[in-house]
Amino acid sequence: MKAYELGPQTGLESLTPTTRPDPVAGYGEVVLKVRLVALNNRDIQVLEGRYGAKKAENRIPVSEGVGEVVQVGEGVTSVALGDRAVFAHFANWIDGDFALNNFGTDYGITHDGWLAEYIKVPGAALVKVPDSLSDEQVAPLASSALTAWHAVVEVGKVKAGDTVLALGTGGVAIWALQIAKAAGAKVVITSSSDEKLELARKLGADVTINYRKTPDWASEVQKATGGADIIVETGGTGTQAQSVLAAAANGRIVFISVAPAEGAPAPNVGLIIYKNLVLKGIAEGSRAMLARLLRAIELHQIQPVIDSTFTFDDVPAAYAYLKSGSHVGKVLIRVAD
Structure with missing residues (x-):
């Protein structure tokens, strides 16, 4: 699969395109085909080495998006093949109060994130996206x-x-x-x-x-x-x-x-x-909170403010545009239809 890695984290030029084997779902895991991802300010901070300690150079960044389920590991009941799904980037914070160990499963930071053709995640973290909502409505939900x-x-x-x-x-x-x-x-x-x-x-x-x-x-x-x-x-x-x-x-x-x-x-x-x-x-939110948010988006048909959408080949330009500060609303990257 095609993907981007953080590289040395000395600036936006650190972002490095790469090719990796497609992920395979193990027990309790799901592989999503990434459809649409959304950038956030922390994605800039990470690339510039300003978001805590530097991350692994081969880390795949970005913490929110929407994907289609293409593999379902044994033991997963939350989603089925063909479903669209999202997840909160603290993937082990399912419900209840925040715990410090939630920082240990921060997708895009401690685990490979969305900036790839496929992403592998715990099935328990996923929230199924209803058919009434578009990719654009749900891709920007899991962070800001x-x-x-x-x-x-x-x-x-x-x-x-x-x-x-x-x-x-x-x-x-x-x-x-x-x-x-x-x-x-x-x-x-x-x-x-x-x-x-x-x-x-x-x-x-x-x-x-x-x-x-x-x-x-x-x-x-x-x-x-x-x-x-x-x-x-x-x-x-x-x-x-x-x-x-x-x-x-x-x-x-x-x-x-x-x-x-x-x-x-x-x-x-x-x-x-x-x-x-x-x-x-506060730090982001749990899977249960994301599920409640998704229901509210569906009920009120809230439309996110979207500034622009870039192609997967134009990811560096998307980062540069976000850093320029000239955007009003979300900057998205279309990975697949």
Whole structure:
């Protein structure tokens, strides 16, 4: 099969095309023929050696996609030949609380990922895709969408009438917007780009704030909404203090990014106590969460924001385009029809 490997991880030029034997399903395993994959920011970080320790140079990257079942090992009951399926990239996190050993089965990081013609995975991790959903609707679910679902629904316990604040217009923030609107919530989006804020409004954002023009965006959130019940904190240390200021009493702030910001003020712990806030860090989500997300996508027919789709031969160009930051929405790679 054709595939791409990480190489020395010194930059995008490290990505190396290769040919390998087709995988064979063992007991409890399934082989998927890869149809469509989606890139995420961490795929750039990995290639540049900025995502923890360097990975094996022969690791196949990318952590989300959709494939067709072409081999089913003995003992597998979750899918059948011909089904389309997806899986959360922490493949051993089936249900329940997160455990540190989930980091040991991170597809695209510790195990070979989606950037190949075939991928072999544990059958227990797979979620069957209903016929009513397209490849484009489900390929981008297992990373940024699942993280947003975890934040807004599983931790945030969103309900109609809540106010949800999502920082920026990256993949997690846009998914948080769409998931929150489907639940009947009011959504606030921040960005430095008026063009991207216009897109957010078209997707249903109720309040949009350009944080370059309004540096004290927390006050603007309070003024417009009375405070956010759920905050999807993707900004890192540079925004955490303002997120605490922007929160309503009993608000839930879900930390996803640890991006550093030199000289950033620390969150006011006294205010956290005064407002009775809940602060929680999360890492992606479980198979059970992905199954619930998939049902919500089907019920509400949520359409992901897709910027562009590249061919398998144009994978380096897809990475370069993602790194340029000029995209709005997901960058996809079509591997097979």
